Each structure stands twice: as structure tokens, then as C-alpha cells.
Amino acid sequence: MALTHNLGFPRIGTRRELKFALEDYWKPKTTADDLLNTAKHLRQQNWQTQADLDYAPVGDFSLYDHVLDMSFTLGHLPERVQGLKGSELDHYFRVARGRSPADCGCGIAAGEMTKWFDTNYHYIVPEVSEDTAFSLNNQRLLDQIAEARSAGVSPKPVIIGPVTYLWLCKAREGDDRLQLLERLLPVYGQLLDQLADLGVDWVQVDEPVLVTELDADWKAALETAYHALKGSRSKLLLTTYFGTLAENLQQACNLPVAGLHIDAVRGKQDVQAVVDWLPPHKVLSLGVIDGRNIWKTDLNGLLEWLTPVHDKLGDRLWLAPSCSLIHVPVDLALESDLDPEIRSWLAFATQKLDELRVLKSALNEGTDAVAGPLADNARAIASRRASGRVNNPDIRQQVQAITPELGQRKSPYSIRANKQAQHLKLPRYPTTTIGSFPQTTDIRKSRLAYRKQEISREHYVTTMKTEIERAIREQEKLGLDVLVHGEAERNDMVEYFGEQLEGYIFTRFGWVQSYGSRCVKPPILYGDIHRPGPMTVEWIAYARSLTDKPLKGMLTGPVTILNWSFVRDDQPRRDTAFQLALAIRQEVLDLEAAGVNIIQIDEAALREGLPLRRSQWQDYLDWAIDAFRITANGVKDTTQIHTHMCYSEFNDIIEDIARMDADVITIETSRSAMELLDVFEAFRYPNEIGPGVYDIHSPNIPSRDQIVSLMSKAAERVPAERLWVNPDCGLKTRQWEEVIPALENMVAAARELREAAG
Numbered sequence: 001m002a003l004t005h006n007l008g009f010p011r012i013g014t015r016r017e018l019k020f021a022l023e024d025y026w027k028p029k030t031t032a033d034d035l036l037n038t039a040k041h042l043r044q045q046n047w048q049t050q051a052d053l054d055y056a057p058v059g060d061f062s063l064y065d066h067v068l069d070m071s072f073t074l075g076h077l078p079e080r081v082q083g084l085k086g087s088e089l090d091h092y093f094r095v096a097r098g099r100s101p102a103d104c105g106c107g108i109a110a111g112e113m114t115k116w117f118d119t120n121y122h123y124i125v126p127e128v129s130e131d132t133a134f135s136l137n138n139q140r141l142l143d144q145i146a147e148a149r150s151a152g153v154s155p156k157p158v159i160i161g162p163v164t165y166l167w168l169c170k171a172r173e174g175d176d177r178l179q180l181l182e183r184l185l186p187v188y189g190q191l192l193d194q195l196a197d198l199g200v201d202w203v204q205v206d207e208p209v210l211v212t213e214l215d216a217d218w219k220a221a222l223e224t225a226y227h228a229l230k231g232s233r234s235k236l237l238l239t240t241y242f243g244t245l246a247e248n249l250q251q252a253c254n255l256p257v258a259g260l261h262i263d264a265v266r267g268k269q270d271v272q273a274v275v276d277w278l279p280p281h282k283v284l285s286l287g288v289i290d291g292r293n294i295w296k297t298d299l300n301g302l303l304e305w306l307t308p309v310h311d312k313l314g315d316r317l318w319l320a321p322s323c324s325l326i327h328v329p330v331d332l333a334l335e336s337d338l339d340p341e342i343r344s345w346l347a348f349a350t351q352k353l354d355e356l357r358v359l360k361s362a363l364n365e366g367t368d369a370v371a372g373p374l375a376d377n378a379r380a381i382a383s384r385r386a387s388g389r390v391n392n393p394d395i396r397q398q399v400q401a402i403t404p405e406l407g408q409r410k411s412p413y414s415i416r417a418n419k420q421a422q423h424l425k426l427p428r429y430p431t432t433t434i435g436s437f438p439q440t441t442d443i444r445k446s447r448l449a450y451r452k453q454e455i456s457r458e459h460y461v462t463t464m465k466t467e468i469e470r471a472i473r474e475q476e477k478l479g480l481d482v483l484v485h486g487e488a489e490r491n492d493m494v495e496y497f498g499e500q501l502e503g504y505i506f507t508r509f510g511w512v513q514s515y516g517s518r519c520v521k522p523p524i525l526y527g528d529i530h531r532p533g534p535m536t537v538e539w540i541a542y543a544r545s546l547t548d549k550p551l552k553g554m555l556t557g558p559v560t561i562l563n564w565s566f567v568r569d570d571q572p573r574r575d576t577a578f579q580l581a582l583a584i585r586q587e588v589l590d591l592e593a594a595g596v597n598i599i600q601i602d603e604a605a606l607r608e609g610l611p612l613r614r615s616q617w618q619d620y621l622d623w624a625i626d627a628f629r630i631t632a633n634g635v636k637d638t639t640q641i642h643t644h645m646c647y648s649e650f651n652d653i654i655e656d657i658a659r660m661d662a663d664v665i666t667i668e669t670s671r672s673a674m675e676l677l678d679v680f681e682a683f684r685y686p687n688e689i690g691p692g693v694y695d696i697h698s699p700n701i702p703s704r705d706q707i708v709s710l711m712s713k714a715a716e717r718v719p720a721e722r723l724w725v726n727p728d729c730g731l732k733t734r735q736w737e738e739v740i741p742a743l744e745n746m747v748a749a750a751r752e753l754r755e756a757a758g
């Protein structure tokens with residue numbers, strides 16, 4: 001008898017109930033009780049959806065971030081929030097956002113955010129130093145176990161394992177993370193004791209570090225940790241996901257735990273070896289349903305492959321999605337407007353659990369028991385494979401015809417830089433922004449009204465143009481040097497392009513959490529990509545017509561579009577990237593022809609798309625950088641190409657960043673006090689750089705002195721004549737009331753720096 005379980009369910013709600021509850025609480029429009037009630041209701045709903053699984057996850061729900069929750073569970077908060085007044089909830093949001101409703105405006109630095117492995121989910125990085133201490137604070141998990149039981153599910157608490165937890169931490173100086181293991185393990189021991197006291201059968205202990213290349217210290221830490229925890233009276237399910245175990249396979253099989261979960265989608269090649277190696281008393285959970293994509297599983301094909309594994313393992317076989325389902329939208333049932341043919345190819349979180357049920361019945365009772373669902377599934381899989389809408393021979397031909405010259409600029413950077421300087425006549429320390437200005441409620445309401453056909457296209461266009469004009473006038477007033485149109489017309493920097501490219505469809509409610517209350521609706525790339533016409537020119541040319549100042553046109557690059565979409569799994573990602581590159585290249589050339597001589601091509605997701613294993617980095621970087629170059633490098637010497645990346649560390653890939661050959665790159669640096677620039681200095685990065693001078697994710701306003709001090713640090717590392725002054729990232733999540741004073745200070749800081757430089 002195979003069992004089924006789930007690793008985690010989306011917590012945002014089918015209609016983003018959690019997002020709205022959080023934002024109302026922060027305003028503050030509602031009370032903590034209101035927020036906690038919504039959260040409780042969402043957990044109940046999620047358990048209902050998962051009630052017939054043999055085990056449902058508990059503790060996967062989070063008000064903001066599950067890593068931050070784990071930090072609280074371990075009594076591990078940054079020093080700067082310790083001792084402040086307020087409830088635990090106040091503390092929680094202080095760490096997450098730099099303030100809580102109780103703080104009346106006086107903020108502290110928010111915890112740093114970074115990407116969760118290779119996903120578009122961002123977690124709050126736990127901060128450690130040699131003084132870090134831990135103490136158990138397990139009430140959240142204990143309460144939720146009780147809640148889950150009264151909801152009628154069999155709870156399987158989910159925690160981040162001690163080694164992965166430390167791996168996610170950042171040490172302020174040096175790297176002494178592993179020295180903390182000894183202090184951390186007793187707290188995990190107590191935690192597991194408390195769960196066992198509640199009669200918990202299984203605990204899911206996430207150790208996704210096992211899919212990365214680990215050096216000897218980290219491998220030893222895994223041994224130490226699981227030998228220390230082996231007395232646990234609850235059984236431990238050591239849980240890995242997002243890739244193959246590869247050289248860690250034997251260790252993963254042999255750690256002293258009761259079961260192992262592996263990603264049987266990305267790590268399918270590991271399965272046979274794991275079945276052979278796993279000691280006979282252990283459970284093997286196979287993550288056979290893709291938790292990172294929205295395509296239906298080929299259940300018939302899978303069953304053929306699974307049946308012998310089931311014959312061998314019997315009761316020891318568990319089935320699950322490959323990873324937590326927080327990376328996919330909640331429920332396809334809401335998508336009544338989707339093209340019915342393509343819709344029949346899709347499965348969201350709720351449907352993925354249905355797939356698990358079918359698999360379980362087929363294995364335990366025989367395929368006849370689920371003949372209907374299996375036949376439906378076979379039809380959907382066949383329909384997608386045979387559909388004439390997926391492949392377009394012309395586009396395949398154009399990709400075939402790509403030559404290296406397509407990615408080559410006419411002259412080297414030094415020549416271009418001179419021509420651009422003559423043309424643009426920018427001052428030293430030029431100021432600019434990253435593209436978006438506040439996405440106000442009015443903008444969003446107007447877009448909603450347009451979508452519902454309550455207002456005409458004309459009306460919508462006029463409203464957006466008014467917003468663009470507002471952004472231009474505000475920038476002129478602020479005295480910024482290079483203006484942007486502000487991106488009012490874009491719902492999102494990726495979805496907007498998906499909506500306009502053929503080969504894509506998009507959803508109404510396909511929300512996926514990106515961080516905290518912020519969600520994205522990744523568009524679905526199902527077929528060959530074609531650009532029917534210009535996508536941004538009307539808006540940017542309008543902005544161009546409004547001002548005499550230099551204006552920067554704004555596009556999203558092919559790699560970022562790829563990494564933040566749900567993409568086809570029937571061709572290599574590289575091929576899809578090149579198709580996107582050809583489409584965006586056309587847009588770049590159209591913008592240039594419309595008189596836009598500064599063009600930014602955002603590649604915010606280029607770095608996060610790096611494979612989790614270093615051995616696969618170069619292959620990815622080779623095609624990803626080529627795709628960027630194809631997009632960017634068809635322009636004249638006098639056209640200045642910018643690119644932007646957020647939360648990026650460049651130490652290991654600086655050569656590739658340089659190979660992009662953008663005239664200007666803007667990056668995130670403010671939270672790391674310009675340390676990120678060390679590598680640009682060491683490498684003697686030749687082109688211009690705009691190191692972000694303030695963190696846009698926090699509502700706090702940076703002071704002029706802070707900015708001057710950060711830029712002075714930058715000027716120690718990079719020659720001043722190659723420095724730009726700009727925020728970390730786009731300003732769309734901020735309010736105008738926050739943006740204006742912040743940018744005033746930024747412009748004042750740039751003036752001070754110019755004067756000081758003489």
C-alpha cells in the first residue's frame with residue numbers, strides 16, 4: 001500500500017486573502033486578531049483540501065516567511081530587535097519589514113531577503129555571529145498541530161533541518177556558521193521531544209542542501225546533526241528537493257532517520273540507485289508530481305515506471321509532489337476564462353493533489369479502479385503532444401539561423417562610452433531610478449476596470465498616460481538626470497510581456513507568493529514565441545515626447561522572462577531563451593528607432609537561474625549570456641544599454657557579467673554596505689555601475705548622509721567617473737510619499753558628491 005502526503009501548500013489563499021489581510025493590518029486598518037483569524041481560516045481550508053492524504057503538512061503555513069518562522073521557533077532574532085517593546089507579532093514584522101504597526105514610523109533595518117534556492121520565493125536571511133544563542137519557542141507549531149487534528153487531518157509537522165538552517169544563515173564577519181551547530185542541536189532535540197510528547201508520528205525535516213555540492217565540513221555537519229537527533233521518538237522524514245542527490249546520494253540514504261524524500265522529477269535519475277541503497281527499514285517518499293511547474297503529469301507513463309518500484313517497496317513507498325506546492329498557483333478551477341485546450345494540459349496545487357490520489361488508487365487497487373481519470377489524463381497528454389499550436393517552423397528556423405554576430409556590438413565599450421558621453425552629456429554621479437514608480441491603487445483599479453470592460457481602451461490609455469506624465473514631472477522636479485516612464489501600464493515586468501507575446505497564455509488567479517504579501521502571476525509559455533508587434537513603444541515614446549531630459553526605455557530580458565514564467569518542459573530552456581531573445585531584440589530595435597537612446601534590459605533573474613550545482617553553471621551561463629547579448633547588442637554605438645539585477649552576488653560569475661557587455665549595470669548593494677562591489681574592483685570591471693544606495697523593500701527613508709557614505713565606499717572600489725547613483729530596485733511597491741523624500745535625499749547626495757569631487 002503506497003501512502004500519499006504533501007510537503008507544503010500555498011498559504012496566500014485562492015484569492016490572495018492573506019495578502020490583503022496582511023496589508024490591512026500593516027496600514028493599520030485592522031487588528032492583530034483580524035489577521036490571525038484570516039490565517040487560521042486559510043489553514044483550515046488548506047487542511048480540508050488535503051484531508052484525505054495520509055499525512056498533511058503542518059507548520060508550512062506562514063504569515064510572512066517560513067524561514068523567519070523557523071528563526072522564531074529557534075529563538076533566533078537579530079540583536080537590533082531584541083528588547084524592543086511590543087508583542088511577538090510586532091517583533092516578527094519588524095524583522096520582516098523594518099517596522100511593525102506599533103512603531104509609528106521609526107524604522108529599523110529589515111532583515112536581508114534572498115532567494116530560496118533557485119525559486120522566485122524570497123526568505124528573510126537569519127543573521128548569525130559568534131555570540132548567537134538559540135532557545136526553543138515552539139508554541140506556533142504545537143498550536144497548529146492541535147488545530148490540524150481538530151480539522152481531522154493526520155499532522156506531519158514540517159521544519160527546516162538544522163544543517164539547511166545554518167546554510168541559509170549569513171554570518172556578519174567571516175563564516176562561522178557551522179560552529180553554531182553544537183548550540184543549535186539541543187534546541188532541535190527539545191523541539192522533537194515536544195512533538196513526540198504530542199504523539200506526532202512523522203516529522204518532515206527539510207534538508208534541501210543535499211541537492212547542492214557540499215564540502216566536507218557540511219557533509220560532516222549532516223552526520224553530526226542526524227546522529228545527535230537519532231533518539232527522536234517521532235520518525236524523521238529527511239526531505240530533499242529541487243534537484244538530484246548525485247554524489248550526496250549514499251549519505252542521504254544512510255543518515256540515521258526513518259525515511260527519505262527525494263525529488264523524483266528533477267532527480268529522476270537518482271531513483272533506482274536510492275531504491276537499491278536505502279536500508280530496508282526506511283520509507284522512501286518519491287516526489288513524482290512536479291511542484292515547480294503547472295503541466296499535468298503523464299500519469300500512465302509514470303505508473304508504468306512506478307509499478308516495479310511499488311512492487312519492490314510496498315508499504316515503504318510514499319508518493320508526494322516533488323517539493324512544497326508554494327511555487328505553483330492554488331486552484332485551476334478558478335480559471336474559467338482560459339483557452340479550454342491549453343487548460344486541459346494544466347494542473348495547479350489542488351489538481352496536483354488529485355493526481356496523487358489517482359496514482360495511489362492505481363497502485364493500491366489496480367488501474368481499473370481509476371480507469372476514467374487515467375483515460376482523461378492520457379487524452380490531455382496526447383492533446384498537448386500533438387497540438388499544432390505548440391510548434392512554429394518559422395521560429396525554429398530563425399533560432400537555427402542565429403549567428404555569433406547577432407550578439408556583437410559594433411564597437412568595444414571604450415569607444416561606445418566616448419560617443420555616449422558626447423551625446424548624453426551627463427554629469428558625474430548621474431542619478432536615475434530602476435524603472436517602476438508606485439503602482440497606486442488607482443492604477444490597479446483602472447487596469448481591473450479595463451479588464452472587466454468597464455472602461456474603454458481609450459480611457460485606459462489616457463489614464464496610464466496621465467500616470468506617465470505624473471512620473472515624468474515628478475522626476476523633473478526632483479532633478480534626476482536620467483528619467484524613466486515609470487511602468488504604470490505594467491501589471492508585472494514579466495507577465496506584461498507574456499500577455500503580448502504569442503506562445504503564452506496567462507491566468508486570472510494564478511498567484512504565487514514571491515515574498516511576504518507580494519505575489520506574481522507567472523505567465524505560461526506553452527509554445528514557440530513570436531512578437532506580433534511592438535509591446536512598449538507607445539508608452540515609452542509618449543514619455544520621450546514629454547521631456548527634454550535623457551530618458552531610459554525599459555524592457556525585461558529573455559533570461560528573466562524565462563526564469564519567472566512557467567515554461568514548456570518539452571524542449572531545453574536554452575531554446576526557449578533564444579526564442580525570447582529574438583522577440584525582445586525586435587523590441588529593442590523598435591525603441592531605438594523611436595528615438596529612445598538609453599535602453600535598460602532587466603535581467604533580475606539571471607543570477608538566480610544558476611543551477612544549484614556549480615558543475616552545471618557554465619553551461620547555463622553560456623546560453624543565458626548569449627541570449628542577453630542577442631537581445632541587447634543590435635543597437636548603435638550611441639545607444640546606451642543598461643541592465644539591472646537585484647539581490648545578486650557576483651563573486652563567482654563576474655566574468656560572465658562582464659561578458660554581457662552592458663554599458664551600465666545597476667545592482668543591489670545597500671544591504672551589504674557596498675561589499676558586493678569588491679569583486680567589481682578586484683576584477684577591474686570595465687563598464688559603468690550603479691550600486692543601489694537604498695533598500696526599496698523597506699518603507700524606511702534613507703538619509704542624504706547615509707547615501708553619501710555608501711557612495712563614498714563605492715568610490716573606494718570603482719573609479720568615480722564610472723559610478724551612477726540609484727535605488728536598489730524598482731519603486732512600484734512603495735508610496736509616492738515615501739519615494740519623493742527618498743529620491744530628494746538621493747539627488748542631494750549626488751550633488752554633494754559632485755561638489756566634493758570638484
Ligand SMILES: Nc1nc2c(c(=O)[nH]1)N[C@@H](CNc1ccc(C(=O)N[C@@H](CCC(=O)N[C@@H](CCC(=O)N[C@@H](CCC(=O)O)C(=O)O)C(=O)O)C(=O)O)cc1)CN2
Nearest residue numbers: 441444445447448491492493494514517518519520564733
Ligand atoms: N515576476 C516578478 N518577480 C519578481 C519581481 C517582479 O517584479 N516580478 N521582483 C522581485 C521581488 N518580487 C516581487 C513580486 C511581486 C511584486 C508585486 O508588487 N506584486 C503585486 C502584484 C502585481 C500585479 O500583478 N498587479 C496586477 C493586479 C493588481 C491587483 O491586485 N488587482 C486587484 C484589483 C485592484 C485593487 O483593488 O488593488 C485584483 O485583480 O483583484 C495589476 O497591476 O494589474 C502584489 O503582490 O500586489 C513586487 C515584487 C523578484 N521577483
Ligand SMILES: [Zn+2]
Nearest residue numbers: 604646729730
Ligand atoms: Zn530589481
